[in-house]
Amino acid sequence: MNKEWTHLRELESESIYILRETVAQFRNPVLLYSIGKDSSVLVHLARKAFYPGPLPFPLLHVDTGYKFKEMLEFRDRFTKEIGARLIVHRNEDAIAAGAHPLKLGVARCCGQLKTAALLHALDHYQFDAAIGGARREEERSRAKERVFSLRDAFGQWDPRRQRPELWSLYSGAIHEGETMRVFPLSNWTERDIWQYIVQEHISVVPLYFAQERLVVRRNGTLIPADDSAHLKDGEVPEKLWVRFRTLGCSPCTGAVESRASTLEEIAEETVSAKISERSTRIIDHGANTMEDKKREGYF
Amino acid sequence: MSSNVLRFTTAGNVDDGKSTLIGRLLVETQGAFEDQIEGAKRENERRGGKGIDFSLLTDGLKAEREQGITIDVAYRYFATSKRKFIIADAPGHEQYTRNLVTSASNSDLAVILIDARNGIMTQSRRHAFIAHLLGIRHFIVAINKMDLVDFRPERYEEIRRDFTNFIDRLGGAAVYCVPISALEGDLVTEPSERMPWYKGPKLLELLETIEVDDEQHKLHFRFPIQLVNRPPASPEFPDFRGYMGRIASGSIRVGDHVMVLPSRARTTVTGIVSMDGPLQEAFARQSVTLTLADDLDISRGDLLSCEPHPPQVRTEFKATLCWMNERKLHLNHRYVLRHTTKTVRAIINEIDYRLDVNTLERQSPVTELQANDIGQVRIKTLQPIVCDPYSVNRLTGGFIIVDENNDTVAAGMIQEN
Numbered sequence: 001m002n003k004e005w006t007h008l009r010e011l012e013s014e015s016i017y018i019l020r021e022t023v024a025q026f027r028n029p030v031l032l033y034s035i036g037k038d039s040s041v042l043v044h045l046a047r048k049a050f051y052p053g054p055l056p057f058p059l060l061h062v063d064t065g066y067k068f069k070e071m072l073e074f075r076d077r078f079t080k081e082i083g084a085r086l087i088v089h090r091n092e093d094a095i096a097a098g099a100h101p102l103k104l105g106v107a108r109c110c111g112q113l114k115t116a117a118l119l120h121a122l123d124h125y126q127f128d129a130a131i132g133g134a135r136r137e138e139e140r141s142r143a144k145e146r147v148f149s150l151r152d153a154f155g156q157w158d159p160r161r162q163r164p165e166l167w168s169l170y171s172g173a174i175h176e177g178e179t180m181r182v183f184p185l186s187n188w189t190e191r192d193i194w195q196y197i198v199q200e201h202i203s204v205v206p207l208y209f210a211q212e213r214l215v216v217r218r219n220g221t222l223i224p225a226d227d228s229a230h231l232k233d234g235e236v237p238e239k240l241w242v243r244f245r246t247l248g249c250s251p252c253t254g255a256v257e258s259r260a261s262t263l264e265e266i267a268e269e270t271v272s273a274k275i276s277e278r279s280t281r282i283i284d285h286g287a288n289t290m291e292d293k294k295r296e297g298y299f
Numbered sequence: 300m301s302s303n304v305l306r307f308t309t310a311g312n313v314d315d316g317k318s319t320l321i322g323r324l325l326v327e328t329q330g331a332f333e334d335q336i337e338g339a340k341r342e343n344e345r346r347g348g349k350g351i352d353f354s355l356l357t358d359g360l361k362a363e364r365e366q367g368i369t370i371d372v373a374y375r376y377f378a379t380s381k382r383k384f385i386i387a388d389a390p391g392h393e394q395y396t397r398n399l400v401t402s403a404s405n406s407d408l409a410v411i412l413i414d415a416r417n418g419i420m421t422q423s424r425r426h427a428f429i430a431h432l433l434g435i436r437h438f439i440v441a442i443n444k445m446d447l448v449d450f451r452p453e454r455y456e457e458i459r460r461d462f463t464n465f466i467d468r469l470g471g472a473a474v475y476c477v478p479i480s481a482l483e484g485d486l487v488t489e490p491s492e493r494m495p496w497y498k499g500p501k502l503l504e505l506l507e508t509i510e511v512d513d514e515q516h517k518l519h520f521r522f523p524i525q526l527v528n529r530p531p532a533s534p535e536f537p538d539f540r541g542y543m544g545r546i547a548s549g550s551i552r553v554g555d556h557v558m559v560l561p562s563r564a565r566t567t568v569t570g571i572v573s574m575d576g577p578l579q580e581a582f583a584r585q586s587v588t589l590t591l592a593d594d595l596d597i598s599r600g601d602l603l604s605c606e607p608h609p610p611q612v613r614t615e616f617k618a619t620l621c622w623m624n625e626r627k628l629h630l631n632h633r634y635v636l637r638h639t640t641k642t643v644r645a646i647i648n649e650i651d652y653r654l655d656v657n658t659l660e661r662q663s664p665v666t667e668l669q670a671n672d673i674g675q676v677r678i679k680t681l682q683p684i685v686c687d688p689y690s691v692n693r694l695t696g697g698f699i700i701v702d703e704n705n706d707t708v709a710a711g712m713i714q715e716n
Contacts, residue, residue, distance in 0.1 A: 016586035053530030166404040
């Protein structure tokens with residue numbers, strides 16, 4: 001037996017198998033590209049899966065208009081570099097109407113700028129499978145998520161209609177109007193993701209690396225103090241050594257205090273982390289949980 | 300060779316402390332984070348409890364909490380310096396057989412929890428039977444709540460003997476027993492001063508060190524084709540034709556003779572292509588792309604095998620079936636059968652018997668299988684499938700049945716003729 005068979009090789013191999021099953025079983029799949037570390041790993045795995053061929057599906061970025069500019073720069077450079085087909089989709093009506101978390105509340109803002117935009121894009125381009133980088137370890141309601149997760153004609157998730165998944169048999173059979181979300185990284189943890197990024201020299205958005213940044217403290221979270229944060233009265237930005245563990249929209253993504261400025265230091269920090277990565281994501285807090293959002297069609 | 304990933308399933312009765320055990324493993328190996336632990340604490344206090352209730356960490360969906368049911372298998376992750384662990388946690392009550400079958404199908408080891416006060420009950424036997432049926436050959440018996448039997452070694456010894464006897468009746472497997480208190484932490488990840496008579500490894504040490512000795516590597520080469528790769532011509536690959544798949548068992552080297560099934564055409568492997576450069580050899584579990592010497596008509600659902608030991612090509616076979624859906628099995632109804640990368644039409648035309656999973660008694664004649672029933676059936680397929688008996692190879696011997704609603708209604712295991 002191969003002595004090089006590490007847990008990362010096992011995870012990689014399983015993910016490649018899932019990506020290939022998706023292409024084999026669906027007419028028009030798409031990869032949901034969020035520009036974050038998990039997306040970067042996912043795209044890397046997809047390139048490996050279909051090598052020496054090109055990626056057999058486009059990348060879809062649902063842009064809320066609140067993504068960090070470093071993310072957009074990275075997205076455009078990276079997708080060009082690997083020759084991927086990139087589709088950017090925005091809910092222009094909501095953006096024009098000035099949707100903002102401080103105005104609408106986080107749940108409604110996400111619902112309009114992310115969920116509605118995603119569902120619209122899937123419908124518009126007639127995608128029947130959307131490959132995403134979600135991991136079961138990330139959040140409690142994801143622990144029971146399937147690798148092939150069925151959504152009804154309204155994009156909604158019903159835990160009772162999910163199919164048992166045995167051995168490596170994933171059933172992609174769907175009826176007219178239904179779609180599948182596919183999660184090749186289901187069995188990866190945050191720690192695995194960083195170890196793999198180090199091992200494979202995968203490039204990621206510079207926001208993951210620590211540097212001095214202007215932030216404000218809001219409800220115990222460090223929010224970047226750029227324009228889109230709309231500072232409230234009395235909030236004073238301060239300069240701190242911080243980095244981002246996850247990347248979402250700038251008004252809703254908290255930073256963590258850190259000095260980790262290399263991939264190795266980040267991987268090291270992740271191993272000893274005491275707080276879960278989703279704790280910096282405001283979307284997970286409050287009465288409207290990840291589970292509710294998933295039911296509505298959220299990624 | 301021990302794998303660096305251990306996939307195991309956990310089974311136990313309601314109230315035997317399974318959630319507490321998993322919660323403790325997660326917390327003590329840093330598989331759970333402080334904010335999650337805090338959340339579980341707050342939730343417990345809201346419910347009038349005190350301190351941390353480990354089980355709240357592993358509690359699932361709001362839909363389940365609201366309805367007081369457990370729908371599904373939950374997956375949990377933790378790692379130590381020795382291994383990464385994937386727990387497929389099957390709930391204890393409703394839909395039990397279905398969930399345990401699902402979680403066992405992908406596991407190499409089962410942790411069976413037994414309440415030291417009750418000993419081996421009907422449910423424990425059922426758990427062990429199903430795990431064994433699905434091919435699990437490594438069992439850790441965690442004899443829990445030792446604090447409630449005064450840490451008596453006689454009690455441990457008695458349960459150990461009973462369980463080993465039961466496994467022997469099933470056909471044998473490696474059994475490791477450890478006395479624990481999941482609630483108080485004895486012998487889970489920490490030693491116990493209260494059980495000096497126990498000289499063996501702690502539960503976590505067992506999980507870290509048991510060699511699951513991946514059987515798939517020792518079996519004959521099996522490579523179900525997922526897709527054919529024909530990229531546009533490039534200078535490096537002017538006329539590339541590769542076969543993509545994950546090696547189900549055995550290994551392959553460049554230059555090996557292979558047989559394509561079901562056509563029985565023969566050819567030679569000319570290359571193992573990867574983005575990291577060409578490989579000379581590849582093993583079970585690896586996802587690879589192979590190139591072959593001859594241009595043959597090969598597509599998804601075909602299987603490459605080593606030449607001297609091909610699998611069987613069959614349209615009729617006996618199988619053990621676990622029915623999983625509320626709509627019961629209809630004899631002679633047209634179903635879809637998914638096996639490796641092949642999808643075929645199939646009918647189930649006979650039920651030989653139903654197994655009482657509590658007594659292991661074979662009941663016949665029977666005319667139907669309902670949700671959570673296990674039985675032996677006869678199946679006919681419209682096109683041939685390329686398979687091995689499940690007892691020989693789990694990946695080329697297992698299949699699922701899908702009905703016209705696209706629901707996965709059953710899991711099956713092909714038997715030797």
